[in-house]
Amino acid sequence: MTKPIVVSGMRPTGRLHLGHLHGALANWVRLQDEATCFFFSADWHALTTSYHQTESIKQAEREMFVDFLAAGIDPQKATLFVQSQVKEHAELFLLLGMITPLGWLERSPTYKEMRENITDRDLALYGFLGYPVLMTADIILYKATRVPVGADQVTHLELAREIARRFNFHYGQVFPEPAPLLTSAPKILGTDGRKMSKSYGNAIHLGESxxxxxxxxxxxxxxxxxxxxxxxxxxxxxxxxxxxxxxxxxxxxxxxxxxxxxxxxxxxxxxxxxxxxxxxxxxxxxxxxxALLARPQEVEELVQLGTRKARAAAARTMEEVRAAMKL
CATH class of the missing domain: 1.10.240.10 (Tyrosyl-Transfer RNA Synthetase)
Structure with a gap:
């Protein structure tokens, strides 16, 4: 029986916290035994809101991979990689952008929510508006069949399904429509009573004393x-x-x-x-x-190995995309 393909990522915009552990990482640990998993650092996505703090992304990324491993992600079972080191993400993002209606992006719930909650920087940007197209590229590039989401995130994934469907309509059946893998994550509130978030400054970080x-x-x-x-x-x-x-x-x-x-x-x-x-x-x-932070070279080698595996899978998909689009 063919294993489902699962893709998920996190933005390296700061230390991970208890919300990440119980909302995503614990579920990833379980999924790595049941599916072919790709878990990545969404460093290009980080630029959508942290474009003014690029100097901190690499350090946050290193610590994030350490958190992945400390939480129980096994690089022998799951592929860990860096989004920006697989250039096919950018190519597919560009091609999908050519067929994605502007109205679909403007209706995104996250687009509205984050513009209301993050007021200390300008988010009226093309990259921020278009992040669901990049998210779609991230997912379908590996022909994901399942994407782990909470019930409140199903609408976000539906946009990715619509974009994949639109591509298949225009150019032929290349991508499976990724289905939501509903996860029951416990609700974790921050120190101020709002949802725990790096952006809100209300987090209890992983591994604090x-x-x-x-x-x-x-x-x-x-x-x-x-x-x-x-x-x-x-x-x-x-x-x-x-x-x-x-x-x-x-x-x-x-x-x-x-x-x-x-x-x-x-x-x-x-x-x-x-x-x-x-x-x-x-x-x-x-x-x-x-213990992991004391072995930075070992962690880096694991991520580079995973990135090479992701790059090979992405290259195969893009060959199909170019052939379908007759490029």
Missing amino acids: AEETAKKIMPMATDPARKRRTDPGEPDVCGIGFLHKVYSTPETIAWMYAGCRSAGIGCVDCKKRLLETLGPAQDALRERRE
Whole structure:
């Protein structure tokens, strides 16, 4: 039986955080045993919002690959590579751009959301508007049949499916339409109560020490309705509650729900109990990261090997594309 082909990437725009670990990396670790996986550094995508900070991309990329490996990605099972080192991504991006209607891009939910949330730089740019076309090229270049997404990201993938469908309509059946591989990722909120994001400055980074993690957890926003110690709270709207669901035992989770909803425990009690498991988990991840950071040449060689494998697969696809388009 042919394995499904899975493609996914992350932008190297800063340290990865707990949202990345539980929203994507844990799922990638599982998928590498079930599918042919391509996981990449989306450094060209990083330019769509970090075009003014290019000097930090390479360092962020090195640390990101370390995080991939520390989280359990096995380069013997999955192909790790750098987007910009496979020039076929750019070629396919250009060709797909020739047939993608402008209206499709302007309706992108992420385009609207990020323009509303990131106000400290100009995002009225061609590259930012056109990022879904590059994303489509990233996916279909490897003839991906599955793309791991959360339920809230299905609309983003549908645009890639439409572009692939449009290419096939004009030039013949070259690309499979990538189907969403729905993943149930736990919700992880940042220290300010919003979605955890590098862009929002509210992240708990992977492999921070237990002490650093505690400094962020203790003042972290909780249920906004719980203004006093005697007020009952609701863990299902609280960032600490969401983290308990990932890191704590069923007994601790039951303790949290009962105590918070009855005001039997305070937010400080709840945070301290969370740190009993989150702190050691962060320390263990930090130890794996530091061991990998001490062997930078080895990590670089693994990525270069994966990039060569990705380049070969991409070249085969582009031969088909040029033949189909009679170029």
